[in-house]
Amino acid sequence: MEIAYWVVGGLLAVFYLYAGGKKAVQSREQLLPMMGWVDTMPMPLVRTIGVLELLGAVGLILPPLTDILPGLAVAAAVGLVLIQIGGIVTHLRRGEARLIGLNIVLLVLAAVAAWLATSVV
Template sequence: MNIVLWIIAAVLAVAFLGAGLMKLTRPKEKLIESGLGWAESWSAGSVKLIGALEVLAAVGLILPALLDIAPVLVPLAALGLLIIMIGAVVVHARRREYQPVVANVVLLALSAVIVWGRFGPYSFTS
């Protein structure tokens, strides 16, 4: 199960690193043009903040455990992503964008598995 948790964490890290960097590096208008219509309802600063949180969480899923420096940050990063995904589900559902809701629920579930596993039976302290 430890290997499965590492694989899930790596998949989440890649997904959120890419999504977060895109939100950080592209202007809000370009994000809207590229299909992130939800961004039109948010300020540019809020979109950048979400991107920064996603990048930090992506790093937090891998580096603390890999470097064995405060590995408790791994499930905390996953918990942060879980909260972000709850918000994403709400935003997309309100906008009646149901396809992104499915992707958000999958990412939410994967984050929940990491939270459960790393806070629970497969923590790095056991």
């Protein structure tokens, strides 16, 4: 179970470090080709989502790795599930149901990471 957590948690962390980092630092114009939804969102909200994704990525890795408050890994994974629920709702409200596939995969992986993290704790 521990190896499974590190595989799932590591993959999620890499993804969210990349995606969250882009949202946290790039301009709306730079984000638009990859994330069309940013055209209707206030940039402070986009930046907040990016920072939350970065914190989630760090929360998946650092607590279990250092054995300092490893329960935070569960909280980080649940937080990433909530972010993906928000992403799915946003896409559906924009009439972009065809774009929720990645959100569903990330939601499932984050839920699996939350479950696996309970055995790492």
